[in-house]
Amino acid sequence: MNFKDSKSIDLNKVYKEFRPIVSYKVRKTLGTYNPDWEDIVNEILTNVFEKLKAGDFRGDSAIGTFIYTITHRRIIDYIRQKSKVLRYIPEVNPFPDPVDNVEQKERAEKIAGLIKKLKPKYREILYLYYYKGLTRKEVAEQLGIPPRRVSELVNYSHKLLKKMLIK
Amino acid sequence: MKKKCYSSQEIDDYIMGRMDKEKRDHFEKHFFCCPRCFGEIQKREEIFLAIKSEGQKIFREEIQGKRSYQPSPLRKLLALLTPKEWAAVCSSAVLFLMIILAGTPHIKRETPQFFLNEDTVRGETINLISPIGEQKTPPLRFEWEKLDKTVEYTVYLFDSKNTLLSSWSTKNDYLEISEKTNIMLSPGNEYHWQVKAFSTRGTLTAVSMKKQFFIR
Known part of the structure; x- marks a missing residue:
């Protein structure tokens, strides 16, 4: 998907294409059993849409890279928050269990x-x-x-x- | 960020958690922009996860040691090259042979001669039934196995020196000789006989072996 800037972006297309990718990245990093993964995905996508509407995406990089950066930052924030509460991060299951x-x-x-x-x-x-x-x-x-x-x-x-x- | 798509080996490394952090970050950035690589991750990961979760059922024999994988000598030989390389080697060999054959001057050799005579006949043989071996009295009847398409048989009688004594023709699969003729077969002597078969056109179609009989 190639977009030059925020104005030419179709949000429906963005949602359809990037929700599976963002979900995959979040689940892969935080673990399939993490109950918060779906909320985090929704937060990320909401944040992406807000930034796109505000014109924060100037088209300097690919939209995928833009969304990746937001996803990556949100995941780090989440891990930091949890670390403060639990003092350690629960061991992440590296492979989502297909039996779930x-x-x-x-x-x-x-x-x-x-x-x-x-x-x-x-x-x-x-x-x-x-x-x-x-x-x-x-x-x-x-x-x-x-x-x-x-x-x-x-x-x-x-x-x-x-x-x-x-x- | 790497523009070029990642190899299947790199994708497997990512799925199986074998990628170092720096490379993993680059790869993740890449598949956010590359639906092809993301699709490939999903396909391969599905198989990988199925193997991880159902592996004990799938590979029961392997786990119990009932099936082990050791390379055979043939496999080791085949493993020296990949199938593509083997194909290239075979193609080169064929090309080489074609060049050699094309470059070889045509040598005219003497054409082999094939001929058909009374001793060399392609086709069936006739099995002789009697007389064979030792006989108490001079035989009056000669018998052999009948052939399907033959019209006429000729029976040849030879003495011990292979000199033709007499011959007879018949359409039956036996020959009865008269006592008058029979007189020439004297006791204490050895004789040979043979049968040849001919078609309607008179073509020799089958020949028997020469069989010997002896009159006491």
């Missing part, structure tokens, strides 16, 4: 079923790389293949799963 709702759980089970159907060469890559968390170099050493080949197999596995999910 039924829909995601079903989706995860569907993906799991599809992975089971993959050929062993793709399963082994996914097992070593994602499940065991080995680096590409470590996977390559274990399987006796070049690291570049590991990347190719990982990417091809994603491609296969994507195709299977569409079906």
Whole structure:
């Protein structure tokens, strides 16, 4: 999305495009279980709209960078506030748990079923790389293949799963 | 900020929390402006999270050690090059062979001669049934297995020195010889016989092996 300045901005488009990105960033940083994440996202977007209406976005940078800066600052403020109250930040879950709702759980089970159907060469890559968390170099050493080949197999596995999910 | 999109490896590093802070900040700034990279994050993260949450079910065999991944010698060999590189090597080899073959002068070799005679026949063979081996009396009947398309058979009788003594033609799969003819087969001697089959046009279609019989 390219906007030259605040006047040419369609707020509906901004909301539609950036809400998922802002939500993702907030949840990723603060953790999926954080009950405040949705409020913070709303605050950020409200702040963005106010600044856009006030003409604070002059088009010097991309609108994405502008929204990123606001998001980043708000997250830091939140962490500071919580630190004052709790004296420490509760450990953030680095990966949102897909089991946090039924829909995601079903989706995860569907993906799991599809992975089971993959050929062993793709399963082994996914097992070593994602499940065991080995680096590409470590996977390559274990399987006796070049690291570049590991990347190719990982990417091809994603491609296969994507195709299977569409079906 | 990096203008160019991030690689799938970098995206995985971000998802799996392997990116250092500085690079992570740059990447986050980038995907705020790049729907393509953000879409890629979401797709890859979905698979990653499914593996993390359902991994124990998906990889039960691997976790229990029932399935281990060790590279085979063939795999090690194949791993020396990527599929693209192998394809390039094969294409080069084919091109090289084509150049060699195109550059080789055409040498005229003597054309091989194929011929068909009474001893060399393509097609069926005739199995002889009797007489074979030792006989108490001179045989009056010669039998062989019938062929489907043959019209006429010729039976040849040879002495022990392979000299043709007599021949007969018949449309049956047996031949009965008269006692008069039979007189030439004397006890204590060895004989050979053979059957050849001919089509309606008189073409030789099948030949039997020469079989030997001995009269006591």
